[in-house]
Amino acid sequence: MTKIMKMIQSKEDGSKEQFYPATHAAAITGLDERITGKLATGVTSVNRKTGAVTLASSDIGAAEKVHTHSTATSTTAGFMSAADKQKLDGLAETGGVTEAGVWALLGGYVINLEEIGEVN
Numbered sequence: 194m195t196k197i198m199k200m201i202q203s204k205e206d207g208s209k210e211q212f213y214p215a216t217h218a219a220a221i222t223g224l225d226e227r228i229t230g231k232l233a234t235g236v237t238s239v240n241r242k243t244g245a246v247t248l249a250s251s252d253i254g255a256a257e258k259v260h261t262h263s264t265a266t267s268t269t270a271g272f273m274s275a276a277d278k279q280k281l282d283g284l285a286e287t288g289g290v291t292e293a294g295v296w297a298l299l300g301g302y303v304i305n306l307e308e309i310g311e312v313n
Contacts, residue, residue: 201209218224239246240253250257265271265278 200212200214202212203209237243240248242248242252263269263271265273265275267279267282268275271278
């Protein structure tokens with residue numbers, strides 16, 4: 194990997210400032226070969242395929258464009274984890290929001306309603 198360094202020079206008043214040195218294209222190793230096409234540039238293959246590449250979702254481990262998920266239950270994962278389904282089911286059993294649930298969501302943050310004002 195190329196090491197990038199800041200160039201600093203001292204000014205007459207003793208302060209320091211960064212500067213960017215000028216260079217020439219001939220100073221860049223391999224630039225001429227890259228420009229003339231003697232060196233390969235860019236992508237030459239995708240997932241071990243060359244030429245005009247068309248990938249299927251299975252080539253990269255992605256889901257098909259149209260796919261389904263099982264319904265989640267409290268014991269079997271589906272579109273969500275079983276643990277998340279248990280949490281949602283728990284909300285219905287408690288009538289919705291609980292004090293413990295609010296504390297869990299807030300992560301222990303305290304809301305001072307006197308400073309905020311009326312909440313509608």
